[in-house]
Amino acid sequence: MATAPAHMTELVRATSARQVRLVCGIILFAYVVSHFLNHALGNISVDAMEAGVYYHVLFWQFLPVTIVFYAAALIHAGLGVFALYQRREFRWKTVEPLQLVLGLSIPLLVMAHVIGIRLGLTLYGHEKLYPQELYLFFVLAPARLWQMTILLVVAWVHGCIGIYFWLRMKTFFARAAPYLLAAAVLIPTLAMLGIYQGGRSVAADSDDADWRKTNYTRQQVGTVAENKVLDRISGGLVMGYFGLLGVVLLARGVRALRERRGGTIALSYGNGKTVRVPKGLSVLEASLRHNVPHASVCGGRARCSTCRIRIIGDHAVLPEPSQREAFVLTRVGTADPSIRLACQLRPTSDLSFFQLFTPQTLSANASGSTPARIGQERYLVSLFVDMRGSTQLAEKRLPFDTVFIVNRFLGAVSQAVIENGGQPNQFVGDGMLALFGLSADPQTACRQALKAAAGIATHIDELNELLSHDLRQPIRFGIGIHGGEVIIGDIGYRDHIVFTALGDAVNVAARLQDMTKSLACEAVVSEEVGRTAGLADDALPQQExxxxxxxEPMAVRVVADARELTALVDGNARVAA
Structure with a gap:
């Protein structure tokens, strides 16, 4: 029970205004999807639309759902207006300002529809459903049909952009993207076709006086006076919304004026580059304003740590990290107070720093049309392998002989990795980092890594036999394997850009490899990898x-002989089958 408050505190620290806006947006997007699917029933008949709207209304007007829905709508709209005030730079990507503009336009487009339907029902008991709305759009006021079409397109595009930004860094996004794209195209297309087909049917039926007597009564659409009242309310709310946006824009102007009068500060990048910016800008915003390259995978949302900077000099005068910034820095294991997130730090005095991650750039002689691969968050399995005794090996051989043996060792390791579906990634001296899961699911990646470890042992045996006449003792090795969420992308500078992975999971794999020395074994595998691969609890010795x-300590599995891993993985695969 004592851990519950701690978990709640951690949840609050991990929550930002962007995440609240995301949750509210998902609720609203679910409503939009439901509404669009109901529109699509018009491709069958108007009766099918009316049957579908019964269940639509039954769910969304259930009191708890209604409260959640309207709360989400108000919060999402409010945070959108606040984002207009808060955002200082709009040059992240073209699609982000577009999303903001579309989101701010939705209340203007939807106001009359909501007032006419929901407030008409509440104040006067109007029962406007598909026949009445389609008759209005296709017979009485065709201009409103274009307004409704624009609303559908704007709401859908705005929602899809938000869903894209939410899912693009998830491990499954690459596999799900074609299906999501198909849904993003088909759902609004079928919805608009359904409205068109339903409208044609209603327009044809409305020529019959009996149809109008049944479907266009005072109870259903109200009187002229009642509709004038609803129009005045809708117009007043639209003017109020325009006034709110005007206040926000005025507040932005006042803030900019105060910042100019408050003076500027100097930001020194540690490479000779210095810029002057008004107080109140974040370091990342300052970099964007002055076109200074600055790494940022998540676009300044505090969802990654790639914009980290190290402060040069006294960091005690800086503002304290926000809850979100402190949470991210804690997640990446950074306890050094001189390391901050550039997207969150808003200095009030001169500041000197240097970036911890080199921004992605193109080679000086590369084609400008070939972009660097942007960072992506996904689940990967990291395998670190290191050659034992290479220092003693070098002491008793000519340098070229040593290089020859190390290259043969790395070649044997790389062959085993490639044979089992992995990718050799970094070569550091006589060690190597290999990545698994770039094109496989987590379970397959874990099994591939374990089998690769067994393959490494087998290939090294063959290498030892081949070089037995020249080696006083066989080549030995240590392997560490761990899986988890990492950031992958192009890292480096100009002609020295490499594709690699960054994150806690990679660091842990390297430290597990180091532990093979003290544990006197060939491989140390994290419990995460063993469990995901489907190994039985008693398959390998476990310890913390x-x-x-x-x-906190970490559960691992100790592998004395890596050659056994192939049989263990294959045996568990057959049992699972």
């Missing part, structure tokens, strides 16, 4: 080890 940089 302390990982540098982590507060």
């Amino acid at each position: 080890v302390a990982i540098r940089g982590r507060d």
Whole structure:
């Protein structure tokens, strides 16, 4: 029970205004999808639309759902207006300002529809359903049909952009993207076709006086006076919304004036570059304003740590990290107070710093049409392997002989990795980082990594036999394997850009490899990988080890002989089948 408040505190720290807006947006998008699917029933008949709207209304007008829906709408709209005030730079990407503009236009477009339907029902008991609305759009006021079409397109595009920004860094996005795109195209297309087909049917039926007597009564559409009242309310709310936007724009102007009068500060990038900006800008916003390259995978949302900077000099005068910034820095294991997130730090005095991650750039002689691969968050399995005794090996051989043996070792390791579906990634001296899961699901990636470890042992045996005449003792090795969410992308500078992975999971794999020395084994596999691969609990010895940089011990499986892993993985695969 004592841990509940701690978990709640951690949840609050992890929550930002963007995440609240996302949750509210998902609720609203669910409503839009439901509404569009109901429109699509018009491709069958108007009767089918009316049957579908019964269940639509039954769910969305259920009191708890209604409260959640309207609360989400108000919060989402309010946070959107606040984002207009808060945002200082609109040059992240073209699609982000577009999303903001579309979102701010939705209340203007939807106001008359909501007032006419919902407030008409509440004040006067109007029962406007599909026949009445389609008769209005296709017979009485065709101009409103274009307004409704624009609303449908704007709401759908705005929602799809938000869903894209939410899902694009998820591990499954690459596989799901074609299906999501198909849904994003088909749902609004079928909805608009359904409105068109339903409208044609209603327009044809409305020539019959009996139809108008049944479907266009005072109870259903109200009197002229009642509709004038609803129009005045809708017009007043539209003017009020325009006034609110005007106040926000005025507040932005007042803020800019105050910042200019408050003076500027100097930001020094540690490479000779210095810019002067008004107080109140974040470091990342300052970089954007002055076209200074600055790494930022998530676009300044505090969802990654790639914009991290290290403060040079006294960091005690800086503003305290926000809850969100502190949460992100804690997640990446950074306890150094001189390291901050550039997207969150808003200095009030001169500041010197340097970036911890080199911004993605193109080679000086590369084609400008070939973009660097942007960062992406996904689940990968990292395998670190290191050659033991290479220092003693070098002491007793000519340098070129040592290089030859190390290259043969790395070649044997790389062959085993590639044979089992992995990708050799980084070569550091006599060690190597391999990545699994770039084109496979987590379970397959874990199994591939374990089988690769067994393959490494087998290939090294063959290498030892081949070089037995020249080696005083066989080549030995240590392997560490761990899986988890990492950031992958192009890292480096100009002609020295490499594709690699960054994150806690990679660091842990390297530290598990180091532990093979003290544990006198060939491989140490995290419990995360063993469990995901489907290994039985008693398949390998288990123990808890302390990982540098982590507060709590970590469960691992100790592999004395890596060659056994193939049989264990294949055996468990057959059992699962």
